[in-house]
Each structure stands twice: as structure tokens, then as C-alpha cells.
Amino acid sequence: MKILIVVATKQEILEDNFSNHDILITGVGMVNTTFMLTKALDANSYDLVINMGIAGSFCDLINIGDVVEVNQDMFSEIGSESADKFLSPHEINLNIDASFISAKQTKLRSVRAITVNTIHGNKLSIKDIKQRLNPEIESMEGAAFMMVCQKFKIKCVQLRGISNLIEERNKENWNSSLAITNLNKEVNHFINSL
Numbered sequence: 168m169k170i171l172i173v174v175a176t177k178q179e180i181l182e183d184n185f186s187n188h189d190i191l192i193t194g195v196g197m198v199n200t201t202f203m204l205t206k207a208l209d210a211n212s213y214d215l216v217i218n219m220g221i222a223g224s225f226c227d228l229i230n231i232g233d234v235v236e237v238n239q240d241m242f243s244e245i246g247s248e249s250a251d252k253f254l255s256p257h258e259i260n261l262n263i264d265a266s267f268i269s270a271k272q273t274k275l276r277s278v279r280a281i282t283v284n285t286i287h288g289n290k291l292s293i294k295d296i297k298q299r300l301n302p303e304i305e306s307m308e309g310a311a312f313m314m315v316c317q318k319f320k321i322k323c324v325q326l327r328g329i330s331n332l333i334e335e336r337n338k339e340n341w342n343s344s345l346a347i348t349n350l351n352k353e354v355n356h357f358i359n360s361l
Contacts, residue, residue, distance in 0.1 A: 168211050168213065168215060168216045168361060169189075169212065169214050170188040170189070170213060170215045170216070170217060170358065171188070171189045171190075171191055171207065171211070171212065171213045171215075171216045171217070172185055172188055172191070172202070172216075172217050172219060172354070173191045173193060173204055173207075173216060173217065173218045173219070173312060174190065174191070174192055174193070174218070174219050174220055174281075175192070175194060175195045175196075175197060175199070175220050175307065175308050176194075176220075177192055177328075178221065178309065178343075178347065179219065179220050179221060179252050179295055179347055179348075179350070180347075181321075181348075181353065182190075182350075183197055183356075184351055184354075184355045185247065185355070188358070189207075189211070189213075190256055191203060191204065191207050193308065195307055195308070196284065196308065196341070197242070197282055197284070197307065197308055197311035199308075200308040200311040200312055200315070201311045202284040203313070204216075204233065204315045204316075205315055206313060206329065207327065208315065208319045208321060209314075210234070210344070213321060214322065215321075215322050215323070215324070215361075216312075216322070216323045217319055217323070217325075217326065217327075217351055217354060217355065217357070217358075218308065218312040218313075218318050218323065218324070218325040218326070218349075219298060219325075219326050219327070219354050220306045220308060220309075220327060220328075220350075221306075221325035221327065221328050221330040221343055221346045221347060221350070222235075222280070222305060222306040222309075222328070222329055222330065223286065223305050223306075223329070223330065223331045223332065224303065224304050224329045224331070224332050224333060225286070225293070225296075225302055225303055225304065225305070225332075225333045226278075226303040228286065229276070229278070229303060229304065229329055230329065231329055231330065231331060231340075231342045231345065232328070232329060232331065232342060232345040232346055232349050232351050233276070233328075233329045233342075233349070234275055234305065234325070234326060234327065234328050234329070234346075234349050234352075235275055235276045235277070235278045235327050235328055235329065236268055236271060236272065236273045236275040236276065236277055236278070236324065236325065236328075236333070236356045237269075237277075237279075237280045237302075237304070237306075237313075237325040237326075237327060238268060238270070238271055238277045238278070238279075238281075239264055239266070239268050239276055239278075239279045239280065240266070240267050240280040240281070240282055240306075240309040240310040240313050240325065240354055241266035241280075241310055242265045242266075242281075242282055242283055242310045243281035243282065243283055243300055243302070243305075244260065244262070244283065244284060245261070245263065245265045246258070246261075246265075247259050251301055253295075255340045262349075264314065266311075267310055267313035267317060269291065269313060269323060269325070269354075270345050272324045272357075273292075273324070273326070273353075273355065273357055275326065277325075278303040278304050279301070279302055279303050279304075280296070280302060280303065280304045280305060280306060280310070280311075280325075281296070281300055281302040281304075281305045282305070282306055282307065282308065282309045282310035282311060283306075283307060284307070286305070286336075287305060287322060287333050288305070288333075288334075288335060288336030289335065289336075290335055293334070293356050294328055296345065302331075304327060304329065304348075305333065306327060308346060309325050309327070312325060315324060320339070326354055327350070327354060328343075328345075328346030328347055328348075328349050328351060328353075329342040329346055329352030330342060330346040330347075331343075341343050345349045
């Protein structure tokens with residue numbers, strides 16, 4: 168099975184675990200992910216594409232260090248503001264895909280995610296996004312990854328290690344190293360189970 172592992176930064180992957188597979192480091196964010204992954208899939212054929220990376224959790228039931236499988240992801244910022252209300256693409260008749268679903272492939276907790284350009288770290292914006300979309304986690308690449316794979320009709324899975332709870336920004340409460348260690352173990356376990 169030919170597998171491509173997609174990760175935003177070199178710090179999120181322990182490459183020695185995955186030396187038998189192609190690794191694509193895209194850079195942070197949905198624009199970099201879309202460009203780099205499209206370029207890779209246009210040039211090569213894969214049986215499976217795995218997106219791995221860290222994420223923040225909105226949900227009290229998901230702890231720092233947990234690893235989750237994203238089965239629903241969306242671009243949370245596509246739409247329009249109207250006075251004090253956010254209008255979704257559907258509400259303003261934009262004919263675009265902003266939400267993506269993938270079948271569950273692991274025994275990990277299944278979550279709903281949003282993909283953002285700006286990480287939430289303000290009480291008011293956190294409250295607003297919870298009321299509007301009720302996401303469980305957020306990343307900066309996930310929906311872009313899922314969109315590109317679906318356009319190419321390639322099987323994909325998105326696994327995320329939780330590095331922080333979404334709250335007023337306080338990096339002292341983050342544990343990226345635990346999230347990355349656990350994430351790499353789970354990705355390795357998933358690949359070995361195929």
C-alpha cells in the first residue's frame with residue numbers, strides 16, 4: 168500500500184517511525200496545505216493519505232494528549248458578516264463546499280472540527296464559534312486536506328493530537344510534546360493495522 172503522510176510542520180512528525188512512506192511537510196495553514204497537497208497528488212498516486220498534526224480542543228471531554236480522528240471538518244470563516252450575525256455560504260447562496268465528511272477508520276474518538284486561519288484565544292470569539300458551529304476541535308489545515316483528497320477521490324484519514332484547550336491564549340497550559348508523542352504512536356499503530 169502506497170501511503171502519503173501529510174503534516175504541517177517537521178516538529179509534528181517523528182520521521183524515523185515512517186521511513187517506509189512518503190512524507191509531505193506543507194507548512195502551516197489551509198493555503199499552504201491546499202497548494203502543496205494538490206501538487207503532490209497531481210504528481211503521484213497513493214492508496215491512502217494521512218493528515219497528522221496537533222489541534223486545540225473546545226470540548227471538556229477531550230484532554231490534552233488525547234488523539235482523535237476527524238470525521239467532519241469545515242472552513243469556519245467562509246461566509247459573510249451582517250451586522251451582528253454571521254451568514255453561512257448557504258445563507259448567501261454561495262455554491263461552494265465548506266464542509267467535508269470522511270468515514271471512520273480507527274477506534275479513536277470521532278470528532279467534529281473547524282479549520283481556521285486564526286487560532287481562537289479570545290473569550291468572546293470562542294463563545295461565538297461555539298454557539299454558531301459547536302466544534303469539538305480546531306486546526307489550521309484539516310478541511311483543506313479533506314477537500315483536496317476528496318477532489319482527487321483518494322482515501323484519506325485525519326488524526327489530531329490535542330496540544331491545548333481552547334481558552335484565552337496561554338501557551339504555558341499547552342503540551343505540544345505530549346500531543347505529538349501520542350499522535351505519532353497512534354498513526355504508527357494505524358498504519359501497522361492496515
